[in-house]
Amino acid sequence: xxxxxxxxxxxxxxxxxxxxxxxxxxxxxxxxxxxxxxxxxxxxxxxxxxxxxxxxxxxxxxxxxxxxxxxxxxxxxxxxxxxxxxxxxxxxxxxxxxxxxxxxxxxxxxxxxxxxxxxxxxxxxxxxxxxxxxxxxxxxxxxxxxxxxxxxxxxxxxxxxxxxxxxxxxxxxxxxxxxxxxxxxxxxxxxxxxxxxxxxxxxxxxxxxxxxxxxxxxxxxxxxxxxxxxxxxxxxxxxxxxxxxxxxxxxxxxxxxxxxxxxxxxxxxxxxxxxxxxxxxxxxxxxxxxxxxxxxxxxxxxxxxxxxxxxxxxxxxxxxxxxxxxxxxxxxxxxxxxxxxxxx
Amino acid sequence: xxxxxxxxxxxxxxxxxxxxxxxxxxxxxxxxxxxxxxxxxxxxxxxxxxxxxxxxxxxxxxxxxxxxxxxxxxxxxxxxxxxxxxxxxxxxxxxxxxxxxxxxxxxxxxxxxxxxxxxxxxxxxxxxxxxxxxxxxxxxxxxxxxxxxxxxxxxxxxxxxxxxxxxxxxxxxxxxxxxxxxxxxxxxxxxxxxxxxxxxxxxxxxxxxxxxxxxxxxxxxxxxxxxxxxxxxxxxxxxxxxxxxxxxxxxxxxxxxxxxxxxxxxxxxxxxxxxxxxxxxxxxxxxxxxxxxxxxxxxxxxxxxxxxxxxxxxxxxxxxxxxxxxxxxxxxxxxxxxxxxxxx
DNA sequence: CTGAAAGCGCTAACAA
DNA sequence: TTGTTAGCGCTTTCAG
Numbered sequence: 001x002x003x004x005x006x007x008x009x010x011x012x013x014x015x016x017x018x019x020x021x022x023x024x025x026x027x028x029x030x031x032x033x034x035x036x037x038x039x040x041x042x043x044x045x046x047x048x049x050x051x052x053x054x055x056x057x058x059x060x061x062x063x064x065x066x067x068x069x070x071x072x073x074x075x076x077x078x079x080x081x082x083x084x085x086x087x088x089x090x091x092x093x094x095x096x097x098x099x100x101x102x103x104x105x106x107x108x109x110x111x112x113x114x115x116x117x118x119x120x121x122x123x124x125x126x127x128x129x130x131x132x133x134x135x136x137x138x139x140x141x142x143x144x145x146x147x148x149x150x151x152x153x154x155x156x157x158x159x160x161x162x163x164x165x166x167x168x169x170x171x172x173x174x175x176x177x178x179x180x181x182x183x184x185x186x187x188x189x190x191x192x193x194x195x196x197x198x199x200x201x202x203x204x205x206x207x208x209x210x211x212x213x214x215x216x217x218x219x220x221x222x223x224x225x226x227x228x229x230x231x232x233x234x235x236x237x238x239x240x241x242x243x244x245x246x247x248x249x250x251x252x253x254x255x256x257x258x259x260x261x262x263x264x265x266x267x268x269x270x271x272x273x274x275x276x277x278x279x280x281x282x283x284x285x286x287x288x289x290x291x292x293x294x295x296x297x298x299x300x301x302x303x304x305x306x307x308x309x310x311x312x313x314x315x316x317x318x319x320x321x322x323x324x325x326x327x328x329x330x331x332x333x334x335x336x337x338x339x340x341x342x343x344x
Numbered sequence: 345x346x347x348x349x350x351x352x353x354x355x356x357x358x359x360x361x362x363x364x365x366x367x368x369x370x371x372x373x374x375x376x377x378x379x380x381x382x383x384x385x386x387x388x389x390x391x392x393x394x395x396x397x398x399x400x401x402x403x404x405x406x407x408x409x410x411x412x413x414x415x416x417x418x419x420x421x422x423x424x425x426x427x428x429x430x431x432x433x434x435x436x437x438x439x440x441x442x443x444x445x446x447x448x449x450x451x452x453x454x455x456x457x458x459x460x461x462x463x464x465x466x467x468x469x470x471x472x473x474x475x476x477x478x479x480x481x482x483x484x485x486x487x488x489x490x491x492x493x494x495x496x497x498x499x500x501x502x503x504x505x506x507x508x509x510x511x512x513x514x515x516x517x518x519x520x521x522x523x524x525x526x527x528x529x530x531x532x533x534x535x536x537x538x539x540x541x542x543x544x545x546x547x548x549x550x551x552x553x554x555x556x557x558x559x560x561x562x563x564x565x566x567x568x569x570x571x572x573x574x575x576x577x578x579x580x581x582x583x584x585x586x587x588x589x590x591x592x593x594x595x596x597x598x599x600x601x602x603x604x605x606x607x608x609x610x611x612x613x614x615x616x617x618x619x620x621x622x623x624x625x626x627x628x629x630x631x632x633x634x635x636x637x638x639x640x641x642x643x644x645x646x647x648x649x650x651x652x653x654x655x656x657x658x659x660x661x662x663x664x665x666x667x668x669x670x671x672x673x674x675x676x677x678x679x680x681x682x683x684x685x686x687x688x
Numbered sequence: 689c690t691g692a693a694a695g696c697g698c699t700a701a702c703a704a
Numbered sequence: 705t706t707g708t709t710a711g712c713g714c715t716t717t718c719a720g
Contacts, residue, residue, distance in 0.1 A: 013475070016695060026707045031699055041705060056498075058473040062415075063697035065711050066406050073456070078445075091636070094438040101422075101459050110476070111457045112417070116444050129402040131357070131713090132454070154400075266640045273642065281448075290583075292435070296610045298617065298642040359713060370691045385689060410696050444709055475697090632712035 014057045018136050022055075023048050032292065034059065073110040074098055074319060076132035079118035079140045081235075090235065091291040092306065096139050096161060099312030107316060123149040125156045135319045137161070140171070143203055157322040159315055163205035164330045171328040177206050180304040180335040181213020184258050187302070187337055189221050191344060193256035193284050199243040199268065200235040200260025206262045210288060210304075214258055228252045233264055240267030244275075255283060256343070262287035262303055263292045268300075269342065284343040300340035307333045308319045358401045366399075378403065396501050418453040418663060419477035421446055423462035423484045428520020434579065435635040436605065436650065440483050440505060443656030451660060465491040469500045479663045481505070486514070487547055501666040503659055507549035508674045516673040517658045521550050524648040524679040527628050528602050531681055533565050533645070537600035537628050537688060543577040543587040543612065544604025550603045554632060554648075558602055565589075573597045577608055584611030599627060600687070606631035606638045606647055613643075613686065628687040645682035651677045 019028045026043060032040045033048035051057075059175075065071050077140035078093060097113070103112045112133055116123045124160050127133045134157065141148070141162025159171045162265075163337050190194050198214055200207040215225045228250055233243035240259060247254065259265035265287030269279050279299060281283050287294060290305035314331055321328040358379075366372040369388060376384045377392035384392075394402050395401075409415050415540035422437060443459070456477055460621025465488050470643045472476045476514050478501065485492070503515045532540050542558055544551040559569045571593055575586035584603060591598060603609035609631030621641060623629050631638060634649035643680045658675055665672040 017697080027697090028699075028708080029706060032706090038705065056473070056665070058470075058475075060697055062406050062410050062475050062476040062700080063712090066410055066696090067698045067700085069712070071406075091438075094442065097457075098438065101457055104592070105459055110471070113441075113455045113457050114444055115449055126402075131402075131406050131574055169479040180690085193547060219707085220633070262571070263640070266637070270640055270642065293607075293610070293637045294608070297640075298614065337714090361713080372691060372715075373689090374691090379715085383689065388689085404713055407696090409712045410698090410712090411716085413696065579715080623717090 073133045075112045075127040075136045077124045080116045092289045103312035103316040135323045159318045172330040174334045175306045176332045178210035178213040182217045183337040185214040185217025188256045195254040196256040197229040197254045199263035241271040244271040257285045260287045262291045299342045302340045302341040302343035305336045358624045369613045419456045421468045425462045429516040430523045436633045444650045447656035447660040462548045503662045517675040519679045520603040520676045521553035522557040525554035526561045529558040529561025529617040532600045539598040540600040541573040563577045585615040588615040600627045606633045606635045643686045646684045646687035649680045
């Protein structure tokens with residue numbers, strides 16, 4: 001185990017006391033000057049600031065935080081699900097990370113990123129428990145509703161990207177999965193498709209709501225969902241391929257696929273191509289997320305767009321509410337159907 | 345500006361002194377017990393530990409760090425280039441982030457992620473200067489060689505993902521771009537292609553070396569590179585399309601494209617498709633990076649794989665060397681040609 | 689084996 | 705306007 005301290009051998013790090021000595025004042029004066037306090041005379045203030053700048057002195061934030069009992073870091077944790085293996089490599093999650101980085105930077109906060117094994121989700125609170133961050137944004141609700149509730153009950157300031165569930169103690173920000181699913185369903189129905197297969201694990205709250213949305217759309221068209229068309233695909237790399245094969249094995253008739261994620265839709269389309277099934281001719285396919293590559297795909301993928309930009313901002317805003325002791329209501333962000341060639 | 349302190353109104357955070365009082369010992373004893381010191385009797389140690397666990401007490405790392413002058417956080421900074429606009433949304437960079445997260449977690453380090461405007465790159469050192477991190481991993485060398493040299497000269501422990509350059513004071517870890525370029529060129533030549541266009545800004549060190557590799561391959565085949573085949577595409581979202589259009593405008597003959605990134609290759613292929621140009625029939629296309637979606641693309645993309653997994657580990661390993669005062673030689677990681685359908 | 693006391697680098701009363 | 709002093713939450717001599 002390597003030590004983690006730089007060798008202060010040669011040039012010890014500059015401290016406030018050094019600046020004070022060099023400026024011929026007390027550390028309090030330096031502290032005040034650097035903080036822009038009005039208690040300090042214009043003259044000394046600029047003198048101290050100049051000195052500090054020319055010496056490239058920087059305040060030690062750790063010490064400052066300790067003294068002021070403050071902190072401007074938020075934790076972003078990405079649960080790593082041992083089953084599905086979806087982790088920090090999923091394009092959608094990664095884009096959420098980027099969006100969060102932007103939103104936090106904008107607000108002057110630092111971002112401490114960690115991965116945690118989803119099966120021990122309380123570990124997600126570690127950065128908070130140890131005082132490193134003022135709160136946690138968790139990307140990926142999975143099926144850990146209960147563990148998340150426990151965290152919230154422990155008063156860990158946490159906001160989760162995911163679906164709003166009944167009996168929920170924690171704050172969620174998420175896309176409107178129900179509406180998104182319905183949008184997708186309605187679009188497919190409008191194209192004359194009636195046998196719509198759904199790929200995804202409906203035990204995951206978000207996926208479940210997307211499926212429910214699809215069912216709503218079907219209901220409005222007077223169609224009863226056929227359980228044979230529901231394939232419990234997971235987020236494994238080739239989930240789409242497996243789902244298509246399962247569908248074939250079942251020998252069920254279908255003319256459209258609504259996949260729980262873009263990645264799944266893409267692998268499904270590739271599998272169809274290998275099988276000589278024309279997309280969208282024989283089967284219309286629609287994905288979910290609108291990751292960047294969806295538009296580059298062939299055929300360009302019709303999909304439901306998640307509001308990633310807004311998501312980052314909203315997650316941060318809600319977390320800040322929580323850390324200030326105000327309640328943060330869960331939020332449902334609007335989604336949008338992006339029609340491209342894979343479904344028309 | 346929101347305040348960033350949680351309301352300690354109700355339940356003040358537990359401290360060591362609380363545990364000490366409850367256990368009827370001194371804080372020193374608690375400190376030692378929790379640290380697993382052998383100076384403490386088996387009995388008190390377990391008693392204290394039990395108590396701490398049952399009360400869910402956690403050591404305040406900030407205070408601990410201050411006192412011990414240590415730190416187990418490393419900064420990962422992603423420069424945001426105002427020109428090319430490539431930032432935290434590029435799939436390759438994002439996957440590097442993931443890989444770093446893994447490598448750091450493995451070593452028990454936390455990861456502080458920040459974005460900085462590449463035009464003020466010294467800001468990259470801020471987390472180090474303020475004592476928040478023990479060193480910096482910078483993803484994206486761009487053309488900021490000089491600024492990076494300055495950071496290194498200031499003794500900021502920093503390792504950069506990118507190309508090794510002459511007169512370089514900082515440590516780089518990167519793929520072997522020269523070999524990668526040559527691999528790609530040789531492959532294309534082996535397919536009988538002789539007029540190979542290159543898409544990318546060769547002023548960027550990594551891209552430049554890839555082009556140089558291509559030229560080496562051409563030279564070995566006795567072919568002189570044609571400047572008309574070099575298109576200075578950038579990383580803008582549809583760089584590939586623009587490059588193809590430029591090529592057409594030039595009216596130059598070509599039978600292959602080597603793109604500086606997979607994204608560029610993909611948009612190029614899409615453009616070719618729209619123009620009715622068969623890939624790989626009329627034009628073979630090869631990308632660079634091997635991002636996850638390359639294999640899902642149609643046609644599946646031939647590309648040069650960057651060793652992302654190893655990269656994360658290597659970057660972290662080198663940084664730790666630096667922080668311990670040891671020199672860290674720059675590293676060139678082997679790359680690999682992944683042949684898929686877009687080129688054969 | 690345990691406790692008292694000093695101090696990490698900084699800020700904030702309180703005095704001057 | 706400035707300095708003195710105490711102390712943020714922890715670890716570690718140094719004594720017992």
